Amino acid sequence: MNNLSLRTRLGIEDKNYPMASRVIKDALEAKLIKEENPDGGSRHNYVPFWA
Numbered sequence: 001m002n003n004l005s006l007r008t009r010l011g012i013e014d015k016n017y018p019m020a021s022r023v024i025k026d027a028l029e030a031k032l033i034k035e036e037n038p039d040g041g042s043r044h045n046y047v048p049f050w051a
Contacts (some may be wrong), residue, residue, distance in 0.1 A: 001033070003048045 006012070006020045024046060027033045036045040 002044060 001024075002015040003017060003020045003024065005015065006016075006023060007017060008022075010020070011018050024033070028046070031049055034049050036047045036051075
């Protein structure tokens with residue numbers, strides 16, 4: 001999952017990308033998701049915490 005895929009799934013308009021960013025940030029803080037490749041890269045992809 002990334003910001004674009006989350007916006008697509010939830011039907012959030014592109015101009016409202018901060019809304020999706022906030023959802024991702026909250027899910028990270030709650031440890032519900034984690035970065036797929038925490039070693040770096042400019043593109044952030046997230047996976048469920050159990051993956």
